[in-house]
Amino acid sequence: MTLETKKSVFVELGKFLNQFSETDNIQNPSVLGNDLFFDDFIKLIQLSQSHNGWYTPEQVYFAIKSWADALTEENIDKWLSEYSTELTQTDKTEKNVALILAGNIPLVGFHDFLSVLITGNKALIKTSSNDQHLLPFLAKYLIYVDESLKDKITFVEGKLENFDTVIATGSNNTARYFEYYFKDKPSIIRKNRNSVAVLNGKETNEELEALGEDIFRYFGLGCRNVSKLFVPKGYTFEAFFQAIFKYQDVIHYEKYANNYDYNKAVFLMSNFKLRDNGFLTLKEDGSYASPISSVFYEFYENIEDLQTRLEADAEQIQCIVSNDLIKNSIPFGQTQNPQLWDYADNVDTITFLLTTK
Numbered sequence: 001m002t003l004e005t006k007k008s009v010f011v012e013l014g015k016f017l018n019q020f021s022e023t024d025n026i027q028n029p030s031v032l033g034n035d036l037f038f039d040d041f042i043k044l045i046q047l048s049q050s051h052n053g054w055y056t057p058e059q060v061y062f063a064i065k066s067w068a069d070a071l072t073e074e075n076i077d078k079w080l081s082e083y084s085t086e087l088t089q090t091d092k093t094e095k096n097v098a099l100i101l102a103g104n105i106p107l108v109g110f111h112d113f114l115s116v117l118i119t120g121n122k123a124l125i126k127t128s129s130n131d132q133h134l135l136p137f138l139a140k141y142l143i144y145v146d147e148s149l150k151d152k153i154t155f156v157e158g159k160l161e162n163f164d165t166v167i168a169t170g171s172n173n174t175a176r177y178f179e180y181y182f183k184d185k186p187s188i189i190r191k192n193r194n195s196v197a198v199l200n201g202k203e204t205n206e207e208l209e210a211l212g213e214d215i216f217r218y219f220g221l222g223c224r225n226v227s228k229l230f231v232p233k234g235y236t237f238e239a240f241f242q243a244i245f246k247y248q249d250v251i252h253y254e255k256y257a258n259n260y261d262y263n264k265a266v267f268l269m270s271n272f273k274l275r276d277n278g279f280l281t282l283k284e285d286g287s288y289a290s291p292i293s294s295v296f297y298e299f300y301e302n303i304e305d306l307q308t309r310l311e312a313d314a315e316q317i318q319c320i321v322s323n324d325l326i327k328n329s330i331p332f333g334q335t336q337n338p339q340l341w342d343y344a345d346n347v348d349t350i351t352f353l354l355t356t357k
Contacts, residue, residue, distance in 0.1 A: 001120070001146065001148055001149075003080075003087050003088055003118075003120075005146065006117065006118050006120070007073065007076050007077070007080070007118070009142055009145050009146045009149070010071050010076060010114065010118070010142075011071060011072065011073050011076065012031075012032055012145050013071055013138065013141060013142060013145070014067070014068050014069075014070070014071025014072055015028065015030075015031050016031050016032070016033065016034075016037065016141060017064050017065075017067055017068035017071065018068040018069075019031060019034075019038065020041065020042070020045070020061065020064050020065075020068075021061055021065060022057065022058055022061040022062075025038075025042055032144070032145055033141060033144050033145065036144065037137075037140075037141050037144070040137075041137065044133060044134065044137055045057055045060050045061065045064070047133075048060045048106070048133070048134065051130075051131075051132065051133055052103065052130045052131060053255050054105075054130075054218070054219055054221060054255060055106055055131075056253070059105070059106060059217075059218055059219075060106045060134070062217065062218075062336070063105065063106035063107045064106075064107075066336065066337055067107060067110060069337075070339065070340055075339070075340055076118075076340065078340075078341070079339075079340035079341045080118065080350070083350050083351070083354060086354045087118075087119065087120075087354070092120060092354075093357075094120060094121055094122060095121045095122070095164040095165055095353070095356070096121070096122045096124055096162060096163045096164050096165075097116045097121050097122065097123055097124065097163065097164065097165050097166070097167065097353065098124045098126070098160045098163035098165070098166045098167070098168075099112050099113060099116065099123055099124065099125045099126065099166075099167050099168075100126045100160075100166070100167070100168035100169065100170070100178070101113075101125065101126065101127050101128050101131065101135070101169060102128055102131075102169040102170065103127070103128025103129065103130030103131035103132075104130070104218075104221045104222060104223075105218040105221055105222045106131065106134055106218075107131070107134050107135060107138075108131070108169075108222070109125075109127070109128075109131075109135065109169065110135060110138070111340070111343075111344070111349070112167050112169075112349060113125065113135060113139075114340075115349040115350055115353060116167075116353065117142075117149070117152060117153070118350075119350060119353040119354055121152075121353060122151070122152050122153075122154070123152065123153050123154070124154050124156055124160060124162075124163050125153070125154065125155050125156060126155075126156050126157075126160055127155065136155055139153050139155070163185070164185070164186075164356075165185055165186040165187060165353075165356050166178070166182045166185050166186070166187040166188070166189075167187070167188045167190075167349065167352075168182070168187065168188070168189050168190065169190040169344075170190070170191070171191070171192055172191045172192045175189050175190070175191040186352075186356040186357070188345075188347055188349065188352055190344060190345055190347075192223070192289060192316075193223045193315075193316060193317060193318040193345060194223060194225075194227045194228060194288040194289050194290075194316065194317065194318060195214070195223065195224050195225060195226050195227065195228075195317065195318045195319045195320070195321065195335055196226060196227070196228040196229070196230060196288065196310070196317060196320055196321070197211055197214065197226045197228070197229050197230070197320070197321040197322065197332070198229075198230045198300075198303075198306065198310075198320065198321070198322040198325045198326050198329065199229060199230070199231045199232070199235065199240075199322070199325075200232055200303075200323070200325055201231070201232055201235055202323070203239070203323060203332070205239070205242070205243050207323060207332045207333075208239060208240055208242075208243030208244065208332070209243045209244070209246060209333075210331070210332035210333025210334075211226065211240075211243070211244070211321065211332045211333065212243065212244035212246065212247045213332075213333045213335075213336070214226040214321055214332065214333060214334075214335040214336070215227075215244070215247075215280070215295060216244075216247045216250055217335075217336045218336065219250070219253070219255075219256050219292060220292050220293070221292070222335075222336065223318045223344070224318050224319055224335040224336055224338065225335065225336070226295065226321055226335065227288060227289060227290040227295060227296065228287075228288050228290065228295065228296045228297065228298070229282075229295060229296070229297040229298075230297070230298055230299075230300050230306055231297055231298075231299055231300070232299065232300060232301070233299045233300065233301050234299075235299065237275055237282060241275075241277045244277075244280065245277070247279070248278070248279050250279055251278065251279035256292065256293060259291065259292040259293045260279060260280075260281070260292075260293035263281065263291045263292070263293055263294050264276065264281050264293075264294075267281065267283060267294075279293070280293060280294065280295065281293065281294045281295075282294070282295055282296075282297055283295075283296055283297070284296070284297055284298065284299075285297070285298070286298060288313070288316050288317065303325055303326075306326070307326055307327065310326060314346075318344070318345070319335055321334075321335060
């Protein structure tokens, strides 16, 4: 497959995904394979919550929309433009790349899957038990669009074997296992990371509402979800709580409510002081990783000192949200809309795949 062919296959997938939304699913007659895939995909979306209780239709549709927006010809060309020379070389050795995927949010491993195929390699995929259906379905669609991909995509249920390199995502504990088990292979091993927001008290209501999206999307389960706030000394949380009140319906979801009740009880029994609005607790804490239904916060006095702190802790942080208070931060409400060139852990997957032997 030429690079242009590979691009066109994923653009076609983007067109397919663009037909689906939480408000309506509308067939585009120009999209390939609708007679075979359209109705079945709707059924899969509706069944996703039975496979994983956190995968509500709303959350799955959001993930689908994010990938539909990403997989356009313009975005793919922009993403791959800096690798054009390496990607068009005809003497590259095809590698078998083992992908060990997480399952905390829908299609969380799709970028790795895309990167392996777009670089002309084979993907040996071990899905998480929490997300075993969405990616295989999309892989079947890609193979329908271009049958030559059939030999490039393998889903593995048992032990991973006969691979040249590894991209694995897991917790800090599983990462230690991965690092030992794959010590003789070129690898990207991803560990726990969290995202933070830095406020100065001048944020508008709209910006704080958008911060709520960064906190509550996917129920806070993603590494790009904000789990920690840095606020200036003397900051009051009235405006914050007022702005995020629009997300109050999250407490009506049983799994989230159970976490809220449990974690709040644990905090209170430990005599921690909490700020609470009935569906989210705020706890002053130096850690980055807060439990579901809770966000940690810290006060800061000097933004330059905070910048230094965040740079020192970079390996614990996925992304930083602020109103341009911190270098390389992103706007409120955008954490769950990464671009193709926004690499997890700031590790360039394409360069890794192109340069490892």
